[in-house]
Amino acid sequence: MKLAAATTLRTLCSASMLLLLAACASDAQKISAINAVNQGFRVEYEKLLAEKGTRLFKASRGDAFVAMRVALAELGMHTEQQDMTLGHLAVAAAAPLPLTDEEWRSASQVDLPLLQRLIEPHVGVAASFVQFEPQGLDVVINAAFLDAPGGTEVSLTVRLRERAPPRSGWPRREYVSPRVLTLGLEKIFATFERELKAGPQR
């Protein structure tokens, strides 16, 4: 019992220390740091989307659309906008969805050194204490469905949208981190393929 209390106290102290140290950076420093993060993550994001963001499926556009809508709903995302005529679907949910807490945590740990490396030139030692904060963020996904020879081309893009300001007072980033993006795309396409195979969609 004492051990648990001591651990909790230590965790709280560490968290307070992190917030204090992170708060030491000036607003201007934080903004330039987040700009650097967005720029760095954007480079990785563009690279990853080019590799893994678009796939061709042997299915009609209508079937692909419905299967993706069901797959994203299964992953906890709610539909914000859908237009089958355009071939566009927009979904959103509170982060870390469509990943689980555990998936987000482990993926974020992989990306943490990159985050800290990007902000270190702007905030100095405070960079070592910065963590990812999924709280108060929505993950917004746009899916596009285009007729293509042999089936339908499905492309995904992902952005972060602020719902509530973060506790740390740091400005929000817009781009998801690389490992989180990779894991998210793999999970969505895998669920989509399962759903497509399970058809019929309509």
Next chain:
Amino acid sequence: MRRGDANAAAQMLAPLAAAGAARAQALLGRAQEARPSGQQNDFEAYVWYGIAARNGQAGAQSQRERVGAKLQPAEIRQADQIIERWKPRAEPAPSTSNDRTAP
């Protein structure tokens, strides 16, 4: 356009826009932008402005560029592909663009 009217306007405009009416397409872009906060869809606004511009609607191109400044480069590429391949429906059909019901 008042924000409260945007959803109703979008529903009314969608069949006309889908049938190829350039003016309705530009207005639908505007309705997408004017939706209440949290439901705003700059992506679809960009797409409809783009389709309207392709169909010769005056002013649509500048609106497309303005909204495009809020999108990621990857989203712009994605939206541009939709614009390029878009074809008008033979007959107006009921729109699903504002259906927020999950399956």
